[in-house]
Amino acid sequence: MSKKYSFLITAGPTREFIDPVRFISNPSTGKMGYALAQAAIEKGHCATLISGPTSLTPPECVEIVKIISARDLCKAVLERIHDYDILIMAAAVADYTPKSFTPKKIKKSDADMLLELERTADILKEVGKTGFSGIKVGFAAETDHLEQYALSKLKDKRLHIIVANDITRQGAGFGADTNAVSIFSDRNDRNDIHLKPKREVAAYIIDYIVEYIASARPN
Ligand code: CTP
Numbered sequence: 379m380s381k382k383y384s385f386l387i388t389a390g391p392t393r394e395f396i397d398p399v400r401f402i403s404n405p406s407t408g409k410m411g412y413a414l415a416q417a418a419i420e421k422g423h424c425a426t427l428i429s430g431p432t433s434l435t436p437p438e439c440v441e442i443v444k445i446i447s448a449r450d451l452c453k454a455v456l457e458r459i460h461d462y463d464i465l466i467m468a469a470a471v472a473d474y475t476p477k478s479f480t481p482k483k484i485k486k487s488d489a490d491m492l493l494e495l496e497r498t499a500d501i502l503k504e505v506g507k508t509g510f511s512g513i514k515v516g517f518a519a520e521t522d523h524l525e526q527y528a529l530s531k532l533k534d535k536r537l538h539i540i541v542a543n544d545i546t547r548q549g550a551g552f553g554a555d556t557n558a559v560s561i562f563s564d565r566n567d568r569n570d571i572h573l574k575p576k577r578e579v580a581a582y583i584i585d586y587i588v589e590y591i592a593s594a595r596p597n
Contacts, residue, residue: 380588380592381588383418384463385418385425385463385584386461387414387415387418387425387428388429388466388471388501389408389427390406390411391404391406391430391469392430392470392471393446394448394472394476395447395479396484397479397481397484402475402476407433408430409554409555411468412427414466414580414583415437416580417580417584419440421585426442426443427440428469429444429445431446448473448498449498452498452504455501459508460508463512464587465510465514465515467516468541470552475495476493476496477494502535502536503535513538513587513590514539515583516541517543518531519542519543519545520542521545522546525542527542529562537564538590539564539586541561542559542562543558544558550573555576557576565590
């Protein structure tokens with residue numbers, strides 16, 4: 379019987395509020411992250427989902443932690459990471475957040491408006507600083523130079539595995555029920571998964587991670 383692991387999986391978008399009625403976000407729906415949690419459970423592992431705002435129903439038997447902003451997500455991951463074997467960062471995390479939050483609705487004027495943004499923390503890099511000894515899996519949603527950008531994120535964020543997808547491809551963008559991905563690892567390999575339902579892509583990724591761990595263990 380193959381070994382069972384605990385997965386911490388992030389999913390969905392983050393929202394960076396400007397005032398009580400406006401935020402900066404992205405079109406992520408969380409489908410890939412939720413499919414990964416479902417696939418992990420179906421294969422007998424345990425999974426916790428840390429999810430940004432989505433309309434999805436969490437899979438049964440998955441613990442769910444709801445977050446809104448990149449800052450919340452970072453805190454939720456760092457608080458829990460040491461209880462898990464594997465982190466999969468499938469969430470589409472905002473890289474910038476408004477420098478200040480205006481507690482009352484901002485009223486318009488005829489003048490243009492300049493919004494000052496500041497960087498959010500890179501969560502995968504923050505996890506790296508904690509001494510987490512498990513497996514770190516990132517995602518890279520790209521519009522161009524897929525392999526080049528994915529490999530530079532793999533190295534820069536010190537990941538074991540990165541799952542890259544070309545979001546301009548029909549059926550592989552935000553919100554689709556299908557995906558086509560290329561999986562790269564720090565062992566210099568590449569696996570291309572052609573267009574399939576996200577459920578099947580997720581099952582492949584979970585198997586790939588488990589095999590990656592198994593092939594590193596001495597017999
Ligand atoms: N990520 C993260 N913390 C952030 C931004 C992204 O941990 N503040 C994670 C994502 O969840 C994903 C990986 O890093 O697993 C790559 O995210 P992506 O948005 O593709 O890349 P960025 O590092 O944000 O770089 P860029 O936006 O310039 O492509």
